[in-house]
Structure formats: structure tokens, C-alpha cells
Amino acid sequence: MKQLLFILVSLAYAGLSFGQIAYVDLENYQREWVALQGNGKPLIGIRSFRMKANKYYLTVDPTTLETSVMADKVLHVYNRDSIQVTKSLIGSVYERCFSIVRETENNLQDAGLNFSLPKEAGINLTIDLCPSHKPLDKDIFEDLLSAFKGLDSRLPVAVSVSGKWMLNHPADLEWLKSLTKKGVKFTWVNHSYDHVFNNTPLVSNFLLSPGTNLNYEILANEKLMLKNGMIPSVFFRCPGLVSDRAVIEKLLSYGLIAVGSDAWLAKGQRAHNGSIVLIHGNGNEELGVRDFIKLLQTESEAIKKKHWTLYSLSEGLEQYPH
Numbered sequence: 001m002k003q004l005l006f007i008l009v010s011l012a013y014a015g016l017s018f019g020q021i022a023y024v025d026l027e028n029y030q031r032e033w034v035a036l037q038g039n040g041k042p043l044i045g046i047r048s049f050r051m052k053a054n055k056y057y058l059t060v061d062p063t064t065l066e067t068s069v070m071a072d073k074v075l076h077v078y079n080r081d082s083i084q085v086t087k088s089l090i091g092s093v094y095e096r097c098f099s100i101v102r103e104t105e106n107n108l109q110d111a112g113l114n115f116s117l118p119k120e121a122g123i124n125l126t127i128d129l130c131p132s133h134k135p136l137d138k139d140i141f142e143d144l145l146s147a148f149k150g151l152d153s154r155l156p157v158a159v160s161v162s163g164k165w166m167l168n169h170p171a172d173l174e175w176l177k178s179l180t181k182k183g184v185k186f187t188w189v190n191h192s193y194d195h196v197f198n199n200t201p202l203v204s205n206f207l208l209s210p211g212t213n214l215n216y217e218i219l220a221n222e223k224l225m226l227k228n229g230m231i232p233s234v235f236f237r238c239p240g241l242v243s244d245r246a247v248i249e250k251l252l253s254y255g256l257i258a259v260g261s262d263a264w265l266a267k268g269q270r271a272h273n274g275s276i277v278l279i280h281g282n283g284n285e286e287l288g289v290r291d292f293i294k295l296l297q298t299e300s301e302a303i304k305k306k307h308w309t310l311y312s313l314s315e316g317l318e319q320y321p322h
């Protein structure tokens, strides 16, 4: 009986640990670029904010690219000189990503990480949630969970969220976040706050629309993510995958890595091993979702034998040769 009680109490605690902290009353949210030491390892602070008299940093581990929010009292700031901070990154995975992104920064579409990451078998799944009047396409997640049922304890999925989607779909967002309890490991990707779209050519569309305030698009969306208990990752997905050099450089100045795709399924691009697959989960891309579900069915035997799986972008980049 005592043992049973112990198990039940442990389970209750484990349940609590699934819930991320929501930084509802955050203030003074701003860009930082500082070298920190925390948990015995070097970290980069890319943002800071205050909440209830405490100061927090959004940190990036330059090796794993994992982000976290940490109170300044558990961190040691050892360099605030931006040039020195950038120098301290030389040789790290984070710095390598900066160089990779700069190779395609002049692209009008699909700049940034837009290639297959070397993998044995599987894909990096990215799902975009652009503003939409339609409900979340839950089939993607339900089919994913049923395909991997009993096989993997964690399923990495990168979800690119726009502010306007989050604001208009609170119940869908809660449902999505609850999948953490079922083993989905989310990488929350900034997809801009407004996600402006108009019917003009790409050179003056999306983030290239006249009057776009990129600082606002980045920071307002991150604040909304944190208020909803989602830790912004180091990745940014440009709406429509459209950008120019100035946009990419601005993202880099915020410590953000643009993520493109080499397999936008609805556009007829096929997924290969290591592909960064793009589908839309906002109800507006039936074709892409259908192709993805077909892909899961094609790979179902391989999934069961653990020969085909999902990877997180950070894992792939850690192994990406230079």
C-alpha cells in the first residue's frame, strides 16, 4: 500500500513537471547578447525580462541549441561586450549555423536551413501555424501519435507559431500544448506576430511588405509565446519562406536561425532522409497534410521496426558536417 502511494505521489509530481511556466506578467522584454555561465556550462543570453522583481534570461546552449528561461540569480554574466561574445562562439554549432544561414541570405525564398540534415532514416517535421479562420488540423498530430504508439517516448516536432494564430485559437493551442503529456517534444519556432500577407509579388510581400517592423514581429511574438508557457527556440521561420539579406541579418542580430525547407509537401517536393519537411497545420493545406499522412503510412513498417523516426532540428545540426 505504501509503495502504491509512493508511485501515485511520484506520478502526480511527474504530471506537474509537464506544465511549462507561463510568464504572464513579464515586463521589459528586450534583446541581449551576453555570455553567461549557468549549470556549469557556457550559455548565450539572447533576451532578458523582468517578472515580479526577478530578472530572467532566455538562454541558448551554443552546442545543443536548446533554449531555456533562467533566473539571473543562477547565472553568472561574464561578458557583455558583443564582439567578444560573438568571438566566444567560434567553433560552436551555434556559430556554424550563422555561417550556414549566411550562405543563402540573399535568396528571396527559402533562405537559411533549407537542406536535408544527414540522418540514418527519418525527417525533421516542421508544422506552420499561419493566421487562419479554420481550426487546427488535429489529424496530423493524432495520426503521428498513433503511428508511433508504444515505440518512442518522445516525438520531436517543430511548430512555427504566428501571434495572430495563437490569439485566435486559444483552445487549439491548449490542446496542442497538452500533447506534451503524450510524448510530443515541441520546438516552438517564431513565425512572426502579424504574418502579413498581401496579393503583391514576393519582393513586397510577407516580411518584405512596406512598413514591416521586424523588431516588433520578433519580440511581440516571443512575448506571447512566453505568456502561454512556450519557450521560444533559436529558430525562426519566415512567413512564405520569403526574406532578403536585411531580414536574415536582422534575425541573426537577434540570435535567430532562419529555417527553410527542402520538402514543402504541398508544393510537390518529396521528403528524403533528413529532410526538413514543411506542412501547414492551420487547416489551409489539405494537400500537404494528406501527403504527410501518406508518408506515415508508407513508412509504417519501418516506424514499427524503429528504422524511421522524427528528429529535432538541433540534433541534426549538431551532427551536420562543416
Ligand SMILES: [Zn+2]
Pocket: 128, 129, 130, 131, 191, 195, 238, 239, 240
Ligand atoms: Zn506561414
